[in-house]
Amino acid sequence: MTPFPILYEDEMLVAINKPSGILVHRTGISEDRVFVLQLLRDQLGGTHIYTTHRIDRGASGVLVFAKSQEAARFLGEQFMEKTMDKRYWILVRGWVKEPGTIDYALADKESGRGHLDAVTNYSPLGMSEIDAPIGLRYKTARFSLVEARPETGRRHQIRKHFAHINHPVIGDIRHGDVKQNKYFRDVFGMKRMMLHAASICFQHPGTGKDLTIAAPIGDDFRFGLQLAALDHILPQQ
Secondary structure (H helix, E strand, C coil): CCCCCCCCCCCCCCEEECCCCCCCCCCCCCCCCEEEHHHHHHHHCCCCCEEECCCCCCCCCEEEEEEEEEHHHHHHHHCCCCCCCCEEEEEECCCCCCCEEEECCCCCCCCCEEECCEEEEEEEEEEECCCCCCCCCEEECCEHHHHHHCCCCCCCHHHHHHCCCCCEEECCCCCCCHHHHHHHCCCCCCCCCCEEEEEEEECCEEEECEEECCCCCCCCHHHHHCCCCCCCCCCCC
């Protein structure tokens, strides 16, 4: 497999731009045998690394690992205290015309803790309409590119939240729109989920200063934006 693009590295941290289609680490609900954690460890020459957060298999974008338990604990506390600034770019069905907040508790079957509070802030970046009778009811299809800023980190939070407000993420097989996903896959040839972890900002465990790490979008994500006539919204990276 092609080495992961390194976005940032020092003696305490390493951040990569994760491609879509690979899990961060082993879970009890997946039969996958290849994971970011083991591949990155090999890429770094056997350096032991610790997960500090995760993004979905189908998502791409910035992913930060710690090189010590102390650094991992420091970052973990920031996640728990909701002091990290995480920004995601998503392509969704329909027009999202105004910024807003989704405050909707979510169940987490993996943890078995029942419904947990979950909050996602969002802002529209652009809207489009293309000549594609995806739902058969209309001759055109509408899309929005949205920046999501989750305050909490529940499993599939962004995907579930936007499905809840009837703007499902394009390419999301589990929570998305079946007709939209099939059209993008069979007619357009697009196979990925349109969810990208664009940037993260946190306090560095060594210096105590704010560190912002951004991940450029890949060709597959830009292809999805082109299909939705929204590729002009984001700068060339």
